[in-house]
Amino acid sequence: DLKLPQSGIGTGPFLADRNSFDKDRGGTFTRRPDYWKKDQFDNQLPYLDRVEYTNLGDAAAVFAALSTGKLDSGGVPAENVEEFRKANPSWQYLTVLGLSRDCLLMNCSKPPFNDVRVRQAVSMALDRNLMLQLGRSGLGAVTPAVNPAMDQFTLPAAELRTFPGYRAPDDKKGMEEDRAEAKKLLTAAGHANGLDLDIVTSTSGTIYVMIAETSAPQLEPLGIRLKIVGQEWGVLKENEDSGNYQIAATNYYSGPEPDLHLQLYHHTTGGRNYSKLSDPELDNLIEQQRR
Numbered sequence: 001d002l003k004l005p006q007s008g009i010g011t012g013p014f015l016a017d018r019n020s021f022d023k024d025r026g027g028t029f030t031r032r033p034d035y036w037k038k039d040q041f042d043n044q045l046p047y048l049d050r051v052e053y054t055n056l057g058d059a060a061a062v063f064a065a066l067s068t069g070k071l072d073s074g075g076v077p078a079e080n081v082e083e084f085r086k087a088n089p090s091w092q093y094l095t096v097l098g099l100s101r102d103c104l105l106m107n108c109s110k111p112p113f114n115d116v117r118v119r120q121a122v123s124m125a126l127d128r129n130l131m132l133q134l135g136r137s138g139l140g141a142v143t144p145a146v147n148p149a150m151d152q153f154t155l156p157a158a159e160l161r162t163f164p165g166y167r168a169p170d171d172k173k174g175m176e177e178d179r180a181e182a183k184k185l186l187t188a189a190g191h192a193n194g195l196d197l198d199i200v201t202s203t204s205g206t207i208y209v210m211i212a213e214t215s216a217p218q219l220e221p222l223g224i225r226l227k228i229v230g231q232e233w234g235v236l237k238e239n240e241d242s243g244n245y246q247i248a249a250t251n252y253y254s255g256p257e258p259d260l261h262l263q264l265y266h267h268t269t270g271g272r273n274y275s276k277l278s279d280p281e282l283d284n285l286i287e288q289q290r291r
Contacts, residue, residue: 013037013046026053066091078139079207095139097149099256102135102211104199105240105248109276112197113246117189122247124164124182126218127175135210142166145266146258153258179221186222194223200239201249203230211249240274262286 010016014029021027029051037045054071056062062074063084076084085093106113106122113119128142141148144155144166160166164181167174186192199215202208209230216226226247231239239245252272254260264270267286268278 011036014051024055026055028052063087077207078136081139082137097141097147099147099149100251100253101143101147102131102207102249102251104211104215105245105250105275107243107245107247107276108278109243110246112189112191112195115189117185118191118195120164121182121185121189121222122219122224124178124185125222125224126165126215128166129169130218131211131214134214135207146261147254150256150258183222186224191223194225196225197227197246198229199226199247199249200229200231200236200245202233202236204233208249208251215249243274243276259290262289 013032013035015032017028017030031046031049035045039045054065056065056074059076059080062071062076063080065071066074067088081093081095084091104122104126106119108114108119132138132140132142141157142160144160146154148154148157161168161171164174164178167178186194199212201212209228212226212228216228219226236248236250240248240250252265254264263286264272265274266277266282267273268280268283
């Protein structure tokens with residue numbers, strides 16, 4: 001049954017011990033004896049005979065397990081890295097771009113975001129670099145449709161910074177021009193006096209509230225007034241799926257393949273098209289890149 005995770009087939013350096021896996025606790029991987037790759041000195045990879053993966057749930061639990069020697073390595077959110085460094089400066093730290101994305105999700109199926117001019121105005125008014133600094137301590141990257149972790153498929157950072165709303169931090173003139181144009185777009189869409197909107201976010205993580213809190217003052221000069229509404233994570237996801245929201249501060253994970261980022265989230269028929277975007281021209285472009 002290919003719908004079951006246990007039916008997965010891979011060609012990586014480790015074999016999953018299917019009997020050991022539990023979705024809440026983790027599992028064990030053992031060395032693949034016939035793995036094809038060697039290192040630069042012609043040594044057979046992987047080096048390790050076994051990897052035990054443990055799902056601990058949050059950064060505090062990972063910190064405690066690392067501190068007591070129960071874990072050899074562990075992943076923590078960017079906002080916790082400095083805390084870890086101060087407490088354990090001798091540890092080795094490796095920073096990598098993940099495949100998740102913090103984002104503002106605008107519901108394109110209902111007013112006011114069914115008008116592309118309103119969506120453009122919001123996008124142009126945001127300082128994404130500031131949000132990255134405040135929310136993730138600068139550990140991450142400003143992200144286009146395809147995550148920069150897949151650098152062979154994404155837009156180069158230099159090109160991305162030429163786009164409205166994605167300017168370099170020192171491009172003050174460009175950001176001022178973007179915000180002036182955003183104000184014009186909002187007026188043309190019939191909202192010269194601004195908008196009062198509810199922005200929903202999760203109460204289960206400070207990063208999501210931060211996205212909402214840093215968005216509010218950036219949109220206020222346009223006359224867009226955001227009221228932050230906290231929801232439990234499961235409730236938030238249900239509302240996103242059903243379209244029961246106006247704008248949401250949220251996070252998504254797409255996997256290490258560019259088509260997942262494009263078709264899954266931005267095509268009319270995409271299984272995670274929570275913004276309810278439906279654009280025939282965009283659909284056609286996404287379908288072309290799949291061929």
